[in-house]
Amino acid sequence: MKDFLIWGALKAQLNNRDFEAPNYKEGDIWWVSLGENIGFEEDGKSRRYTRPILIVKGFSRQLVWGVPLSTTSRRGKYYFELKFNKTKTSVALLSQLRVLDTRRFGLHYARIDQETLEIVRERIINLLAE
Numbered sequence: 568m569k570d571f572l573i574w575g576a577l578k579a580q581l582n583n584r585d586f587e588a589p590n591y592k593e594g595d596i597w598w599v600s601l602g603e604n605i606g607f608e609e610d611g612k613s614r615r616y617t618r619p620i621l622i623v624k625g626f627s628r629q630l631v632w633g634v635p636l637s638t639t640s641r642r643g644k645y646y647f648e649l650k651f652n653k654t655k656t657s658v659a660l661l662s663q664l665r666v667l668d669t670r671r672f673g674l675h676y677a678r679i680d681q682e683t684l685e686i687v688r689e690r691i692i693n694l695l696a697e
Contacts, residue, residue: 574603574616581670588628588669594684595622596651598673601635609635609663619676620667621649621659623688633667634659634687647690651677661691 581600591597599620601611611618620633636649636657645662655677679687 569603569610571603577616578602584670586670589672589675591622591625591631591669591672591675592678593622593625594679594681595675596620596636596677596679597622597675599633599667600671600673609637609660615673617673619657621679621687623664623684623691629669631667631669632664634661634691635663635665636660644690644694647687649679649683649687651679659687661687661694664691 577600589597596619598617599611600616601609601618601620602616604610609618610616619636621636622631622633624632626632636659638657640648641658641660645660647659647661649657649659651657
């Protein structure tokens with residue numbers, strides 16, 4: 568059973584906290600308070616409702632397009648397997664691309680190389696063009 572009241576209180580704290588926007592880069596992976604979401608939308612986990620997010624595009628210091636990552640192996644046009652830090656493998660959930668305010672950001676986790684980022688972007692563009 569999802570507890571939207573707890574997430575709502577945490578979301579209010581994130582929104583109202585004193586905050587300096589992080590110096591992220593496109594291709595970074597950050598732990599982000601993604602929240603408790605509806606239906607098949609990807610949820611965050613743990614008490615802060617976090618999940619690693621790949622930053623696909625930055626619009627400003629405060630706003631990005633991000634793709635949630637999962638360790639669950641999935642195949643198909645809506646998923647892309649990433650390898651980073653030489654030992655980590657995650658799956659980018661391309662269909663879950665969303666706009667995120669950097670107030671949701673927690674800790675920097677990793678970074679993917681430019682070539683892999685371009686492949687992810689091409690896969691997203693191809694999904695949008697269908």
